Amino acid sequence: VTTISKDGKHNAAPMGVVRRDDSLLIRMFPGSKTLQNVRDTRVLVANVMPDPMAYVISAFGDLDESMFVLERGLIPPKLKDAWAWAYFTCAVGPSIKLTPVRAHVARTKPPAYSRGFAAVIEAVIVGTRLRFYKDDEGTRKILEYGTIVDKCGAPRDIEAFKKLKEILKID
Amino acid sequence: VTTISKDGKHNAAPMGVVRRDDSLLIRMFPGSKTLQNVRDTRVLVANVMPDPMAYVISAFGDLDESMFVLERGLIPPKLKDAWAWAYFTCAVGPSIKLTPVRAHVARTKPPAYSRGFAAVIEAVIVGTRLRFYKDDEGTRKILEYGTIVDKCGAPRDIEAFKKLKEILKID
Secondary structure, three states: OEEEOOOOOEEEOOOOOEEEOOEEEEOOOOOOHHHHHHHHHOEEEEEEOOOHHHHHHHHHOOOOHHHEEOOOOOOOOEEOOOOEEEEEEEEEOOOEEEEEEEEEEOOOEOOOOOHHHHHHHHHHHHHHOHHHOOOOHHHHHHHHHHHHHHHHOOHHHHHHHHHHHHHHOOO | OEEEOOOOOEEEOOOOOEEEOOEEEEOOOOOOHHHHHHHHHOEEEEEEOOOHHHHHHHHHOOOOHHHEEOOOOOOOOEEOOOOEEEEEEEEEOOOEEEEEEEEEEOOOEOOOOOHHHHHHHHHHHHHHOHHHOOOOHHHHHHHHHHHHHHHHOOHHHHHHHHHHHHHHOOO
């Protein structure tokens, strides 16, 4: 999800868009930069990103500014490498309710499941929640995902997982 | 993966196709019906299937015969609901080396990651390997995936996971 702050700073963070019947929502962590931006600007862009590295980096820090692209008529930036994006206005409540304004599909493919990609994403999610696990349970879970990445991952998955371990200081 | 036996019986089983540089291979369990069929016929069809139920059912039993479709000129059947398929000839060694003969893409979409779908597939994989886990560790892992399915899954993911628990007699 890409957003923009009151003072024009771009942000990206991995988020899940949930569909319940015909409504779309995102549950956001209290205190997140994304939530603050959405409170301030009431807009966001959901990007479909197949590059696992984008999730690793944006979950724990900032994507390089070169990754953001401004689209004519949209306030928040979208991601350069997104295969699809949708621009939403947001109603802020216990969750963020999304109303689609404009969307675009740039690339598609048959949805073949990749265990390596999935393992990177799930490890990133655990990594953002390490404080909720007791002892080293979170770290152990991440290393379990690592065995799947090693076995099934594409080179980019392996690279992204290595970056994740560096960021989290896991080895 | 769909295959056909020497005596013409159709089979489907969830398998991962691994790409290493420019070669494609599948690692198959010794003793699996798929491996026997490939030894006998030297051909298989890889199907891209977005329906999680197909994985649950074919991992532990037989897909309904109505799910298989014969394509003119192909020996093994393909799956009716496949979004894409590729027909391979097979060299049987420690792994199965695949040579593509013909392929077809029927449908595509932007590759948005679904945690619910991924959790069903990973739970199926654990389910097929329960005997390699000690005590109830495999079952516990499956139930952990179940919490992701409940939280993030589409109705079809929830239905498929319920079927998986029935098959494995887990609750």
